[in-house]
Amino acid sequence: PVEYDFETLKLCLTIPVIFITFILVFLVKYVNDFMMKRKQKEFALQTLMGMEQRTTARIFLYETLFMGGISLVGGILLGTLLSQFITSIIMSSFDVPYQIYFSLFPDTCLETVIVFVLTFLLIGLGNVRAISKMKIIDMLNADKQLDNDLKKNHLTPLITLIAVVISGLAIRLGAQTYMTLKDKMEQFTFGQKTLVFVNIALPAIFIALWAGCILYYLLRRKKGMMKRQLLLLMVPAVCMVVTSLQTVGMAVPISNSTKNYYFAVAFFYLMFLMFAFFYSLAELIRIYRSRSVKSKYRAQRLFVLGQISGGLSSATRILPFLSATLMLAITVFMLEPVLSGWTIGYLEKRAVYDLQVQSHWEGTLSDTRELPIYDETIIHEALADQPVTIKEECLVQEYYPCAVEDVVLNTKHPFAIALSDYNHLREMAGYEPVSLNEDEFTLQFHHLTTKQQIQDFTEETTTLSLGGGKTLSLKENENYRTPLGEFLYNYFGTSNFCYILPDQVCEDLQKGNIKYYANFEEKLTIDEAVQIESKLDDFFTSGEQEQPWELDFRMKTIQRNTGMTSALAMKMLLYYGGIVLLIISFTILSLQQSKDAFDYKKRFEVIRKLGMDKTEINAIIVKQMAVWFLLPVFFAVVSSVIFFNFYLNSFRDYLDIYIGISNLMYSIAATFLILLLLFLCYFVGTWFVFSKHLYSVTRS
Numbered sequence: 001p002v003e004y005d006f007e008t009l010k011l012c013l014t015i016p017v018i019f020i021t022f023i024l025v026f027l028v029k030y031v032n033d034f035m036m037k038r039k040q041k042e043f044a045l046q047t048l049m050g051m052e053q054r055t056t057a058r059i060f061l062y063e064t065l066f067m068g069g070i071s072l073v074g075g076i077l078l079g080t081l082l083s084q085f086i087t088s089i090i091m092s093s094f095d096v097p098y099q100i101y102f103s104l105f106p107d108t109c110l111e112t113v114i115v116f117v118l119t120f121l122l123i124g125l126g127n128v129r130a131i132s133k134m135k136i137i138d139m140l141n142a143d144k145q146l147d148n149d150l151k152k153n154h155l156t157p158l159i160t161l162i163a164v165v166i167s168g169l170a171i172r173l174g175a176q177t178y179m180t181l182k183d184k185m186e187q188f189t190f191g192q193k194t195l196v197f198v199n200i201a202l203p204a205i206f207i208a209l210w211a212g213c214i215l216y217y218l219l220r221r222k223k224g225m226m227k228r229q230l231l232l233l234m235v236p237a238v239c240m241v242v243t244s245l246q247t248v249g250m251a252v253p254i255s256n257s258t259k260n261y262y263f264a265v266a267f268f269y270l271m272f273l274m275f276a277f278f279y280s281l282a283e284l285i286r287i288y289r290s291r292s293v294k295s296k297y298r299a300q301r302l303f304v305l306g307q308i309s310g311g312l313s314s315a316t317r318i319l320p321f322l323s324a325t326l327m328l329a330i331t332v333f334m335l336e337p338v339l340s341g342w343t344i345g346y347l348e349k350r351a352v353y354d355l356q357v358q359s360h361w362e363g364t365l366s367d368t369r370e371l372p373i374y375d376e377t378i379i380h381e382a383l384a385d386q387p388v389t390i391k392e393e394c395l396v397q398e399y400y401p402c403a404v405e406d407v408v409l410n411t412k413h414p415f416a417i418a419l420s421d422y423n424h425l426r427e428m429a430g431y432e433p434v435s436l437n438e439d440e441f442t443l444q445f446h447h448l449t450t451k452q453q454i455q456d457f458t459e460e461t462t463t464l465s466l467g468g469g470k471t472l473s474l475k476e477n478e479n480y481r482t483p484l485g486e487f488l489y490n491y492f493g494t495s496n497f498c499y500i501l502p503d504q505v506c507e508d509l510q511k512g513n514i515k516y517y518a519n520f521e522e523k524l525t526i527d528e529a530v531q532i533e534s535k536l537d538d539f540f541t542s543g544e545q546e547q548p549w550e551l552d553f554r555m556k557t558i559q560r561n562t563g564m565t566s567a568l569a570m571k572m573l574l575y576y577g578g579i580v581l582l583i584i585s586f587t588i589l590s591l592q593q594s595k596d597a598f599d600y601k602k603r604f605e606v607i608r609k610l611g612m613d614k615t616e617i618n619a620i621i622v623k624q625m626a627v628w629f630l631l632p633v634f635f636a637v638v639s640s641v642i643f644f645n646f647y648l649n650s651f652r653d654y655l656d657i658y659i660g661i662s663n664l665m666y667s668i669a670a671t672f673l674i675l676l677l678l679f680l681c682y683f684v685g686t687w688f689v690f691s692k693h694l695y696s697v698t699r700s
Helices: 006-038 040-048 053-093 106-133 136-140 155-181 190-220 225-251 256-291 301-315 318-350 376-382 419-428 451-460 526-541 556-599 601-609 614-650 652-658 661-699
Strands: 355-360 390-400 416-418 440-445 463-467 470-480 497-501 510-520 550-555
Touching: 006 040, 006 053, 006 106, 006 556, 040 053, 040 136, 053 106, 155 190, 155 225, 155 256, 190 225, 225 256, 225 614, 256 301, 256 318, 256 614, 301 601, 301 614, 318 556, 318 614, 318 661, 376 390, 376 510, 376 526, 390 419, 416 419, 419 497, 419 510, 440 451, 451 470, 526 550, 526 556, 550 556, 556 614, 556 661, 601 614, 614 652, 614 661, 652 661
Parallel strands: 416 497, 440 470
Antiparallel strands: 355 510, 355 550, 390 416, 390 510, 440 497, 463 470
């Protein structure tokens, strides 16, 4: 549509595309490394049969390029189809009808081919170099070499040390919070007081437990102490996550910056919990197996526990990262409707009129010549040679609602406007007019003002003294939060409301700034809007029209274009980024299970020979896969829901105004539906590959 600048949107979407491309390159590299490791024995056999290693490496390169070419062609065709749905979403966001059709874009296809051909070529050349340097004996024994993250894991002690440092910072944060609130704590409830002190005590307990465990380990040198230390440290870490989020959730009256610090503390402790849990899971299974002798021998439980323990030896490091990635993906999905909807909702409240003009007066009352003085004619003159026709307009004079001698310029005085001007603005925005008696006034609040804030203010402000013995009464149950743009309020004094007074009352008040509002007959293009704004600015800043006051202009078309571009770029980045992160996480989980099918195929062959039928083996496979898939997903879902719940409670008023809680819940439901569909697709596909490989081995 001509109203919007799609070149700007295209430029904004370039950044998400580059970010997603880098993520996909990482996924291609991970899958390639997995396939190369699986085929090392095949490379060794080809070399033993007389083929040079360089030739073997080149064959694998051709195979990589061939499979990459098939994937590239399929991806372009599927991407072209899906891009139509994305375009439909973009057009619907602009309120423009769009018909889906199949079309290839040569420039986009060429860029995609170049990026992925270079990716596959560089990875393939790296494979050639790596295969050429491999020893035959190492390639033959590659499938027998199982990774053991538990023995060589140096990351978890590092994470624990970082958690100790974070605990020290959390103690400092808790102490600062206490010093800030100590004079107000008499008014706090018992729960609020408890939270203030617990935020200091829990990190101290964490550090004390860590120091005690380290000292015990140095004295006793007992095997497995690190795992038990982590189990012990998980208790205060869980409590710290809960108390930090409770502090954020409006339980304690703290500033927004302090809330962000507590959010960060909760996030770091949650990351520690993920690493600690997966690193200690093998120890938990060992404790269960040693203390529940009868339970562990039920059905296939002993074999399943053995499979899980064996899998942990090679997946300890990757599982917490996958949990964190899944949590990030789910959080991104849930934040997408919040951030993009917030931007669009704010835009609808802000960009109400096609043209808004606001004067800035910085003069003094001693020189009335400095008062902003202009009317519709000067605007008409400025727009004389522009391709627009004014449909409706309103010149709004603002007043100081107090005695003239009490006026202090550029302070926290909220402005007042005449009832006739207010009704004209309402009619231009599509709302019904209001009425007042001669001795009444009403209030127009900014759309972000909450109902509770309005109620508290109207209970305190029931009359308005204008000087000279003139006093007005607030009209009962009549105040408004109608979105009429941003210029109506005195933002120099951070005022979030203005007074609406009868016309005859305003005649005796000190005048202030002048605001001009207009709607056009035509729907402007972005170029026309920029041209008009530039013309207005040049007209009022030229030598002939220079005044001691300044004018500020707002064009609805420019505001909508800027806001929509930001919202859609954000939507595409978060939406695509969330899907890509989910795909990467589930792909790695799937490859991990496929790897287990290769590594532990002899175990399944043994239990088949012992008399276990196909149904029981399938049950074992499903249980094993359910544990590996569900554990990271469970951590991610629970963590995301907890964080988002506290975020929702903290900003509920804003979300209700700009988005609507029902719309937000619908978007979150769609997020979990996407998660469920991807989970089921990967789970079923992995089960099929796992089973097919095991049964092919059994038959052979």
